[in-house]
Amino acid sequence: MPSIIFEISNSIGYITLNRPEKFNSFNREMALLLQSHLDECKEDRVRAVYITGAGKAFCAGQDLAEVTDPEGPGMQRILNEHYNPIVSRIRALEKPVVAAVNGVAAGAGANIALCCDVVVAAASSSFIQAFSKIGLIPDSGGTHTLPRLIGWQKASALMMLGDKVPAAEAERIGMIYKVLADEDFSDSSKKIAETLAIMPTKGLAYTKQLLNMSFNASFTEQIHDEDIIQQKAAQTVDFKEGVQAFLEKRTPVFSGK
Secondary structure, three states: OOOEEEEEEOOEEEEEEOOHHHOOOEOHHHHHHHHHHHHHOOOOOOOEEEEEEOOOEEEOOEOHHHHHOOOOOHHHHHHHHHHHHHHHHHHHOOOOEEEEEOOEEEOHHHHHHHOOOEEEEEOOOEEEOHHHHHOOOOOOOHHHHHHHHHOHHHHHHHHHHOOEEEHHHHHHOOOOOEEEOHHHHHHHHHHHHHHHHOOOHHHHHHHHHHHHHHOOOOHHHHHHHHHHHHHHHOOOHHHHHHHHHHHOOOOOOOOOO
16 A cells, blocks of 8 residues: 555545554655645645545654664655655645644654644544654754744643643644544544635635745734735635625635636
8 A cells, every 4th residue: 555545536635644554654755755745736626635644643753763774864864855845845835734633643743734724633633742752853844833823832841841732632722723523533624625625725825825924024014915915816716706606695606716
């Protein structure tokens, strides 16, 4: 079986991390394959992306057997050729990306999930910044993403202590969007991707772009950028359809253009 299962269905790119015997921990093959499939999701026929894990885990992070292998790629290549390109692709992708965390998300696995646009988690799942347990620092953008989600103090403690954060707690502190019941997690989480896939894709992409820009912008700069991008959004086919549908008191049918 491939280490990533990928299919496009109903305008959604479904990505399943598929090394369940290793709790979906990453090796080089899996990391490069994920990048390739994220690139495929740039196609116009994809309007939302859904990432989950096979088996009991979402992703346990890096496969340490590869790190310690003297013939392996080494830490620098793992970061520069595996994780940094993955999270950069997710943030740059002009489509909403849903992380459906079905089990434990640890280390790089947690930070890949948290850089997605909408993160939902099964009630039995958990998140762990596991890096400090082996003398490493949080990577995959974690030191940038997590403090912005939950605040500097909470992020600092979780990264240094390596506490396990149950899904309910992750939702309470704003780390994730929502907890879903285990028994219907797959269906419920896919419905979120299905909803996003029929929404105004260009408008969602512009929203994502502005959120990315907000990390480095002042308030004055941000409202200036909103002005520019709102003018672009107002030129889309979907904006015209949304207004017309509102006036006609009907459900809009967005084309993603």
